[in-house]
Amino acid sequence: MRKPSLLFCLSVLPVVYGVTIDLSIIGKTEDLGKLAAATSGSLEEIEGSVEYGLEGEGYHRDLVVTLKRQGRGRGTDWIVVVNVTSQFYIDLDQISQMAAFGGPDLISSGHINTEQNVADSGSHIVLVYVTMRGSETEVKVPLHLRYQATGSTPYSAAIIPTPHLLMKVPEGGTVSLPCFPTSPSPLCLWRRPSLPAPSHPPLVAMVPIGQNNHLIPVVVVTVFLTFGSMLYLMQTLSHLTSKDKNCESVNINLMDIERVLVFPSKEVPICHLGFNKTSEL
Known part of the structure; x- marks a missing residue:
């Protein structure tokens, strides 16, 4: 793999197969294809498995990624590549708040607008960083489904593409991405592992619609x-x-009654509906 140039180092952009991709535009269709090609290349041999699933109901779900491996050695640092389509979004502000409580560490390809509906929103790439501390690690990424157009059925299917998985390797990587989620540099080599792919198709979430x-x-x-x-x-x-x-005329009719009563003050309010006139005893 060719060494990055000085211009590349100054721009701090990840490289996929030698093609420079700005993180702010990686959500475009042609760039998504390049990253997908990098995650579907040759495999890095490792024994283990990966499982994907959804938790929760309604518009707010959790993408659950479970990594398992046998033995020790390589395979401690991973990236879960999530293709965030127009059907759902990841709230980056929520992720920032969760960081202090052990939430997921991730890098987004750009700003994600949480207010747009399906028709107006675009696609993004999110890199979720996972470090395995033992033989099994689980990470949950909050997902929020976007509002969809009305239809003839009570529910609509929101498709969540199956994520890709990358493992950090010392050499022979097929893609260069940031080593850590806290900074776009330095870059490390990553490669697709030989873990068995999930047998199920892309994840589907049923959401209520008008x-x-x-x-x-x-x-x-x-x-x-x-x-x-x-x-x-x-x-x-x-x-x-x-x-x-009519407040004044009513007060006149009440004068006789008020004179019979004993009031603590000399002035007695006659009208309590915004009329300020008072009567003296």
């Missing part, structure tokens, strides 16, 4: 409640205003 046949009833009820609330509010305000105008 139904087209509910559109008209929802609009009608919303408009009715909105105008009904406005009319009720206007009627209530009009009623209170009318009472304020």
Whole structure:
């Protein structure tokens, strides 16, 4: 593998098969293909297994990656390459908050907008760094499914591509990526291991969506409640205003009753609806 040039070192960009890829644009389709090609090359021999799964319900899930290996030696540092499609996102702010509590360490190919829906969002690459302390390690990455367009069924399938796995090697690597998730440099060599691939297809999460046949009833009820609330509010305000105008005449009728009562002060408020006139005993 060729040595990086001085210009490359200054730009601090990872290299895939000698092609410079900026982390800020690695989410583009052509660059995703290059990284996928690097993760599907020759295998690094190691005994073990990897399992992928989803935990949780609704729009908030956890991608669970379980790594197992036999014996000791190489295979302690790993990268789980997650292709974040437009169907879901990883909240980078949430990941930062989880770091102090042992959360996952990762690098994203760029800023991930958490407010966009499926139609407006793009794709990203996220590198999840895993260090094995024993024969088995499990890492959980929080995923959040994006809102999808309405349809004719109550649920829609969100496809989560099966992640790729890379192992750090001293030489013969097929891809150069940052050694640590805290900095884009220095770079280390990584290679796809010979762990058995998951037998299941890409992960699927069923999410609730709005139904087209509910559109008209929802609009009608919303408009009715909105105008009904406005009319009720206007009627209530009009009623209170009318009472304020008649407050003085009501006070006159109450004068005889008030003179019979014993009040602690000389001034007794006559109207409690915004009218400030008082009567002296």
